[in-house]
Amino acid sequence: MSTIRLLVLGAVRQHGRAHGYQVRNDLEYWGAHEWSNAKPGSIYHALKQLAKQGLLHAHETAPSTAGGPPRTEYEITDRGGEEFFRLLREALVAYDQKTDIQSAAVGFLVELERAEALELLRERIRRIGAWRAAVTEHYVPEDGPGRLGHIGEIMNLWVHTADSDAAWTQGLIDRLEAGAYTFAGEGETFVGVLAEGQENPYATGERHPGDDR
Numbered sequence: 636m637s638t639i640r641l642l643v644l645g646a647v648r649q650h651g652r653a654h655g656y657q658v659r660n661d662l663e664y665w666g667a668h669e670w671s672n673a674k675p676g677s678i679y680h681a682l683k684q685l686a687k688q689g690l691l692h693a694h695e696t697a698p699s700t701a702g703g704p705p706r707t708e709y710e711i712t713d714r715g716g717e718e719f720f721r722l723l724r725e726a727l728v729a730y731d732q733k734t735d736i737q738s739a740a741v742g743f744l745v746e747l748e749r750a751e752a753l754e755l756l757r758e759r760i761r762r763i764g765a766w767r768a769a770v771t772e773h774y775v776p777e778d779g780p781g782r783l784g785h786i787g788e789i790m791n792l793w794v795h796t797a798d799s800d801a802a803w804t805q806g807l808i809d810r811l812e813a814g815a816y817t818f819a820g821e822g823e824t825f826v827g828v829l830a831e832g833q834e835n836p837y838a839t840g841e842r843h844p845g846d847d848r
Contacts, residue, residue: 638671638735641726643681644719645743647691647711654706655679665742671735682709690715723747727755730763730800741807745825749811749818756808763801770794 646658653661659678667673686693692712696705711719724747726740744752770793810816817824 637722638739639673639677639681640685641719641722641736641739641743642667642671642673643678643685644690644711644715644722645739645746647682647709648716648719648746652694652708652710654708655682656706658682658709667739670738685709685715690718719743720746724755727752728758728762730759730766730797745816745818747818748820752818753808753811756804756811760801760804760808763797763804767794767797767801770797 642662643658646661647653650657650661655678659675662668662673662678682691683693685691686709690712691709694708694710696707723740723743726736727744729736747755770790773790
């Protein structure tokens, strides 16, 4: 699964219509450049590829409000919306030891209805349990990692990570069941995007050729 696809589709969807630099700025605002492959080149490449695939619509260039060169603005299509939700749902239940796709999914969690989000998170716990059971067929945590030499530490890490993820997920479920956050259909959800011209305190400040397109 591509984390950058989910992030870019989600960022454009939240804006309604956005040019590439806005998408980059939002992803840096979320810190995605630190915990995923959302670097400037990847973001601009993804925007072009998603437009070619019909998941984004690239509008005719519009003048920049900052007085710079015109920029192409992107808008998510119906197919793009379907792909966004497919990726989001898959990311919430998948367990593959990677935190970037999970982090991206949690960032868009409230785009779903609460009942569905809870159902997906419960499925995530079930899958973590199944994965853990498969690992412990060969490694028994109670025996400690030493029985398998230092290689046992790898499996020990896997099990501890799985247990931690399951505990965190259950905590999130408990908070959502108690009414935390505003989900789709419940009112205006929180949208962490920057307004045009709003300063980003977390921006890297690194220039990229795609910033002005």
